[in-house]
Amino acid sequence: MASLGELERAVMDLLWAGHEAATANTLRDMLAQSTAAHGGAAGHEGKDLAVTTVLTVLSRLEKKGLVERERGTRPHRYQAVSSREDHTAELMHEVLGSAPDREAVLARFIGSVTESEAETLRKLLGHS
Amino acid sequence: MFWTSYFLAVLAIVLAWPVPILLSRAHWPARDPFTAMLLWQVIGLAGGLSMIGAMLVYGLEPVGDNLIAGLRALAGMVLYNAPTTSLGFWHLFALSAAALLTAHLVFTLLLTYYKIERQRRRHRELLALLASPSADGTGTVVINHDSPVAYCLPGGARSVTVLSDGLMAALEPAELRAVLIHENAHLNQRHHLLLWAFAAWRQALPWLPTTRLAQEAVNSLIEMLADDVALRTESKATLIKAIAIVASGSSVPQAAPAMGPGALPGAGLQLPDGAAGAGSASTTASRVSRLLSPRPPLPAALRATVVAVCVLLLAMPTALLIVPGLLG
Numbered sequence: 229m230a231s232l233g234e235l236e237r238a239v240m241d242l243l244w245a246g247h248e249a250a251t252a253n254t255l256r257d258m259l260a261q262s263t264a265a266h267g268g269a270a271g272h273e274g275k276d277l278a279v280t281t282v283l284t285v286l287s288r289l290e291k292k293g294l295v296e297r298e299r300g301t302r303p304h305r306y307q308a309v310s311s312r313e314d315h316t317a318e319l320m321h322e323v324l325g326s327a328p329d330r331e332a333v334l335a336r337f338i339g340s341v342t343e344s345e346a347e348t349l350r351k352l353l354g355h356s
Numbered sequence: 357m358f359w360t361s362y363f364l365a366v367l368a369i370v371l372a373w374p375v376p377i378l379l380s381r382a383h384w385p386a387r388d389p390f391t392a393m394l395l396w397q398v399i400g401l402a403g404g405l406s407m408i409g410a411m412l413v414y415g416l417e418p419v420g421d422n423l424i425a426g427l428r429a430l431a432g433m434v435l436y437n438a439p440t441t442s443l444g445f446w447h448l449f450a451l452s453a454a455a456l457l458t459a460h461l462v463f464t465l466l467l468t469y470y471k472i473e474r475q476r477r478r479h480r481e482l483l484a485l486l487a488s489p490s491a492d493g494t495g496t497v498v499i500n501h502d503s504p505v506a507y508c509l510p511g512g513a514r515s516v517t518v519l520s521d522g523l524m525a526a527l528e529p530a531e532l533r534a535v536l537i538h539e540n541a542h543l544n545q546r547h548h549l550l551l552w553a554f555a556a557w558r559q560a561l562p563w564l565p566t567t568r569l570a571q572e573a574v575n576s577l578i579e580m581l582a583d584d585v586a587l588r589t590e591s592k593a594t595l596i597k598a599i600a601i602v603a604s605g606s607s608v609p610q611a612a613p614a615m616g617p618g619a620l621p622g623a624g625l626q627l628p629d630g631a632a633g634a635g636s637a638s639t640t641a642s643r644v645s646r647l648l649s650p651r652p653p654l655p656a657a658l659r660a661t662v663v664a665v666c667v668l669l670l671a672m673p674t675a676l677l678i679v680p681g682l683l684g
Contacts, residue, residue: 233484240485292481312486316501319482322475323507323518331575332468332555333475335542335582337506337535338602339575341640349600349644 235285238262240294244312249298249305252282358417360676364410367673371403376566380573386646388654389580391662393550396570396577398666400557403566404461406673408454413677415451418442424681464560465553472552476511483509487518492536498524504605508539510548517543526605531598534590541585547578576639583643596647603640 242258243250250258256279263277286306289295294315298305323336341349376399379385385392409423416426419433419442430451432438443451487497496517499505504523509516517539519532527535542548554574558567586595654662 237485294485315482316486316499319479319486319499320501320503320505322479323505324503331571332472332548332551333479334507334509335539335547335551335578337538338599339639341603345641346604350604352644353597353600353604 232285232288235259235281236289239282239285239289240308240312243295243306243308249307251303251305252279252286253303255286255306256282358414360680361410361413361417364406364413364673364676368403368407368410371399371406371669372564372566375399376569380569384654384658385573385577386580386642387651388659388662389577389584391654391659393574393577393581394666395662396573397550397553398669399566400554400570402669402673405670405677408458409673409677411450411454411457415443415447415449415454418444418447422680423677461557461560465556468556468559469552472555476509479509480511480514480516483516483518490519492519492532496536504602506535506539506602508542510543510546515543522605523602526601527598528594530590530594531601534586534595534598535602537586537589538582538595541582542578545578545581545585547582550574550578572639576642579639579643580646583647592647592650596644599640599644599647 238259239255242255242262256277259277259282286295286297290297290306294309295306296309298307323334379392379395379399413423413426416423416430419429420426429438433440433443483497483499487499490496490498495515496519498519498521501520502522503520504526505518505520506523507518509518517536519535523535524532551574554567554571558571561567583595
């Protein structure tokens with residue numbers, strides 16, 4: 229059985245690739261297919277995957293604010309809150325941003341540089 | 357007892373104003389970042405200790421001839437309703453201020469920890485979905501982004517070093533190794549604890565210029581410490597080139613997003629302008645100039661003097677507060 233973390237990743241990959249809302253059933257079938265495509269033991273996992281497990285994964289992702297449920301339809305249809313690129317941009321914003329408390333969250337190899345400084349460094353590269 | 361509080365007050369002021377300003381302008385920290393880091397920590401600790409100590413000692417002056425006797429008398433007033441008439445207005449004012457300052461510092465330290473941890477957890481959650489493990493080893497992941505970015509996210513056993521596609525494409529293997537060693541040095545030397553303490557200090561006393569100077573100095577010193585670790589195995593030229601490539605590339609995304617159309621959602625994600633990053637910019641400059649024109653490490657005697665000053669700075673307020681009580 230794949231871990232919840234791996235399943236979360238697989239579900240998000242499907243939702244990001246699909247661009248439209250999907251039910252837990254559809255997602256389960258797609259997961260079973262994609263694991264079957266890899267063959268062997270992985271295919272076995274796919275068959276064992278229960279819809280309830282997919283629902284657990286979806287509710288975890290919902291709590292993290294990554295997927296949302298369409299209200300009013302039955303069964304519920306799930307979709308990604310924003311695209312993979314948006315989430316990457318959100319992360320990079322956190323990394324590249326210069327909020328004072330960001331500096332304590334993570335340590336960057338290079339902090340923000342001014343344009344003139346970048347220019348000096350480019351010249352330096354040209355010489356070496 | 358009276359002269360003790362004056363002495364502590366003078367020490368607190370000296371540690372809050374002239375000393376940090378002089379230290380932030382000094383050139384020797386680049387020659388011995390470890391010792392400089394020690395000194396900054398001592399300035400923060402001794403400064404806080406003497407600030408609180410001075411107020412405490414002044415406030416307790418009428419009820420005890422030393423801190424321990426004074427605190428005992430104060431506990432009697434608070435817990436057992438002993439008469440408080442011996443304390444004047446200014447004594448009570450100083451005692452309240454000491455209590456408030458202590459609570460404020462401890463509370464801010466905890467709050468900052470909570471905020472940092474929450475941001476890190478969120479960041480880790482997203483990384484788990486967006487980044488893929490790198491071939492370079494465990495604890496290193498690669499994120500799909502065009503500008504050259506490298507950073508580490510501390511978190512005990514779940515610490516992770518993140519590299520971007522753009523970085524992997526721009527750097528030679530040796531340069532990449534230098535970057536990874538640099539980032540791992542941050543994790544191994546627990547630099548996040550220093551960043552946390554000094555971020556909290558600045559958060560608690562933002563009006564004190566010292567706290568900003570200290571945070572900037574510490575940010576820059578940990579980079580130098582990590583650079584020194586990278587230099588143990590990689591050549592100076594390799595490291596300089598890696599810094600130059602990453603730095604010259606990382607100003608690009610602020611001018612124009614290098615990703616595909618519609619990649620950057622609008623309003624919520626304004627990228628910062630150059631002015632805000634001025635502090636870190638000087639860090640990069642001082643790192644590079646330190647590598648380009650290296651200066652000899654501090655002579656052992658000078659280094660020993662700085663360490664002795666550190667010990668003295670911590671020992672003095674502690675001794676002044678505690679020792680008279682033990683002798684008496």
